[in-house]
Amino acid sequence: MQPEPPYVADKSSRASHPFRRALLRGLGIVLPPLLTVVVFIWAWTLIDQYVLQPVEGVASWTLIRLEWDVRRVPPDEADIDDYQLLSTREWIPRHVYERVTENPGSERPVTASQYYRRYVRIQYLQPWIVIPTFLLLFISLLYLLGWLLAAGVGRLMWASFERMIDRLPLIRNVYSSVKQVTDFVFSEQTIEFNRVVAVEYPRKGIWSIGFVTGESLLDIRSAVNEPVVTLLMPTSPLPMTGFTITMRKSETIDLDMTIDQAIQFMVSCGVVIPPRQLQRPEPASRLSAELFSTAKLPEPATSADDSSSSSTQDSGKNSSPSASNHKPSKS
Template structure:
């Protein structure tokens, strides 16, 4: 048999070998897997805390400080004061202070006294006023603020000075002031809600929306959109996300996870000819957004998972599978047995699945060799299928 008739050898292609991960690389990945969850959690908490501080705590604290400063403002117009010469410098403001016109004679009497200069400064401090723009504030109030902040950080207006003074005079620190501001905001929102819930409050809100906001060209569109969003999140009728289902989306054969939000619209149901269900199909890795669609009840499959597990599945892009939904041999056999018998309440049923018959190349060659050995041979001891060479050979 020449080379042209020799059958090709069925040698399997060598499988590519996986690269082994070194010990150092493995230790690094394990350390990264352990440290990333707390780090990311801390980053998210700090980010949320920053948003709350910027949009809730800081505005409420500023409002409370402004209200306190408005009622404790002792500043007066600058026109009521004069600047006197040859007065001793005072702490934090040097010679940059004024004297009320009504107190000029008292200050001159203090200058003529033969007491020490330190005592004269203490007496002058009760009559001195520091200019702030078109107004002047008492020197004692200015000194109390100047002790705590630098001169470069001093507010340029008298109202700003008393807002700083409200923190130190009425509260121990800015933290206590912020806590009081948040508490007052919560109480104010509570009483506002009670007022709006009443008939007269609801009537006033409706009149204000229809009579004022609805007539403004740009504000009306923005306000209506914002109101719909806030009513959705803060209304008493909450969305039921208790059912987690699977639907074939975006085409047949591809399954997607979804949340049942309620029944669909009437016209859709009548057109479809069967009950429809409104389903929110979330997107990964941000399940707060998604697609809303109406699906027939006959085409949805209820899943035995909780809403939290469904969110974890979407956030991890399918990596975190609930324990009861992991595909294992035992669970797969049990579930197949339940569906074959049509009884979902049957527990512990085992289906004996026969192992696949191995069809390897070695077994095929062995079978061919066995069949060849079992064939009968003629008296010459040669295979009857092989051609007999002519007598005498070829010339």
């Protein structure tokens, strides 16, 4: 019975679908920067919609009240050249009318309120003025809040505010969760990871990556009578959350990878592997061919060989006693 030849991958299957491979390779190049831009655009849209536009609306209303000079009756003859009559029988300053006429926007204003709204927009609320001013005021406000909360009175006021939030049934759950995340991200006491290790967690046979954060507790070390370490076992694909465990130091394996590489490995769910940790196995077809060539397979015995060997053994048995009884004749 002849053994089956080893399986050799068809080279034509590897070369098939070149368009799909090129398309996937192109997506792998384009998607990271594209998604980065999309995330920043999404964040800026939220800030513009919920923060910048309300602030801009308040600023526009304030400036309109300060600049407001609308008359229902004709001005004096000495001032009539400084005003312009609208179709709504309202008189507005001529410089406002001319400035808006030069840049009316998508819809031409009709009423005095619309003229002033457009005038304030193009005169004071240009994007190159609004955005830097908003950022400066926002940073200044954050600084003042931080300085105020560092003082005793501000800390008491903030504690009273949080106690009031804790009394609200639904809001307190959302607020407490958001506060835990912000406290972890913006805390001044940062967690320093010493190194990256691999441990069998959550059971034997399953290997997980963790960050060494310290030497754990003295009572645990005394109980096990050997060095122990504290590990943060992050979850994938969001490594900012996880579990804190204590392991024997002898049961950990130091990995040749940085903290950033370990985080990339977790965020990508194991797709992004550091170059030093890449496995380079030989192709399956080559391995199977080598194993097949070096293997010693037993040869099956045929029926003819069995009969000949049995007859030889029988003749040997029959001839042995005759040979032993035969005596040579004396001459």
